[in-house]
Amino acid sequence: MHLLIASPYQNEHLILRPGSGKAVKIPQGHFKVLEHAAAFGEPSPDWLTSVVKRAWELDLEGRPVAGNVLIRKPGLTGHSRATYEINLGCDYKCPECYLGEKRFEGLDWDGKVRMLYAVRDSGVIWFQFTGGEPLIDRDFKRAYRLANELGMMVEILSNGSSLHKPEIMDLLRELPPETLTLSLYGATEKTYEECTKTGHSYKKFCVGLDAAVEAGLNVKLSLVIIKENAHEQNAMRAWAERLGVPWSEYALMSPTIAGGAEPLANQSPAHLKERQPFTGCPAGHTFYHLNPFGLASICKVGRDPSINLVDEGASALTRLGGIADSLMLRTGGCSGCQLSGSCRVCRPMAKLMQQAEAPLKNYCQHAPKE
Missing domain, CATH: 3.20.20.70 (Aldolase class I)
Known part of the structure; x- marks a missing residue:
């Protein structure tokens, strides 16, 4: 099993260690170096051994990238x-x-x-x-x-x-x-x-x-x-x-x-x-x-x-973004409520509360005016 994960993330690139909440950002150029090293059996570059030693006290000195670092490809969608x-x-x-x-x-x-x-x-x-x-x-x-x-x-x-x-x-x-x-x-x-x-x-x-x-x-x-x-x-x-x-x-x-x-x-x-x-x-x-x-x-x-x-x-x-936008619209379910701009719950939750006939105080809450 790999010791580290190198992955694109939005417009950045990360090094992660399974089981740890830490993440280290690396430049795109460094990520490409890791891709090349993994493909051609090259050892871990010095900057990587230094980074993981500081972050996780992990020793990669002389160890190949392949088998130790799993290189993730960019995702097909924007979901992380x-x-x-x-x-x-x-x-x-x-x-x-x-x-x-x-x-x-x-x-x-x-x-x-x-x-x-x-x-x-x-x-x-x-x-x-x-x-x-x-x-x-x-x-x-x-x-x-x-x-x-x-x-x-x-x-x-x-x-x-x-x-x-x-x-x-x-x-x-x-x-x-x-x-x-x-x-x-x-x-x-x-x-x-x-x-x-x-x-x-x-x-x-x-x-x-x-x-x-x-x-x-x-x-x-x-x-x-x-x-x-x-x-x-x-x-x-x-x-x-x-x-x-x-x-x-x-x-x-x-x-x-x-x-x-x-x-x-x-x-x-x-x-x-x-x-x-x-x-x-x-x-x-x-x-x-x-x-x-x-x-x-x-x-x-x-x-x-x-x-x-x-x-x-x-x-x-890729269709989920459009679905989300349509579900989040503050129209219809609350009978065109004019206070919808200051609502404290999302539209799907409000709909579920209405279906359950929950007391209004459970979900019909509005932020105070500036």
Whole structure:
């Protein structure tokens, strides 16, 4: 497996190290030198050995570029990030989940392979596995390995329930993710399992979290704040601080992807605060989302229209920008609201909230006038 990735990125060129959040910019001329060196079996140039020594304490002295540095080609589209719901199934029963019905279905292995190659060809550098719960998918381990082999910086969004399994941790030690973001549902066993509605989930999570931190993985905790655990918010924060891992909070629930209102009932009233002003979004232009069947959409909220990436290939993703622009228009769905210019949510989210008949205070928020 390669030690480094050299890749075009927008109008720049980057050196990246799998499992690390660091990136080093290099001139276009240096990138061309690496392309030539990889093609003709030449050793790593002095400037590269110096750069990677400083950035990652990695010694490339006398080592060839080929086999150590994977050279990425320019993508067919302008997309550099993508997320992939490898399935919608989960081993938790959290009522606040935006997925609604959790189904284990999607592409077979051959379909996943075609999709991952198309993702690579589109130019994606940062690729996130999500779900459902990705680590319990039957194809996760080989899909994760293939994404790494194709030269993507892989991230994982997980509930952490499978990290206690040796085969999962062995894989992540061998191929560390750039980021492993774990959802945290409480600071005590009682509260955690009230939120997940799953017995023994707390103990499994604790064992897996400790294993991931001990392995030196780039762990980040996402504190999911709902009615059942809001009283443990400070204890959850303290847990993250004690471990020395970064954390963020997620408290604004959204309807299910089918427009169901069920998750909104679990919103902690004290945490229903104003959203940040919506100032635009790269969805569809530099980022896209994939569902379990390889259907590409601008994001996990604006799922329709979509593009069948497996059947149509990477070049079809050039249509996503136009789809994004049409979905983001502030017309129609809010009956021509004249305050749309100061809205705090994107049009796809507003549409989903309306479909769920959510209270206006959940989404009809406007920035104050200058």
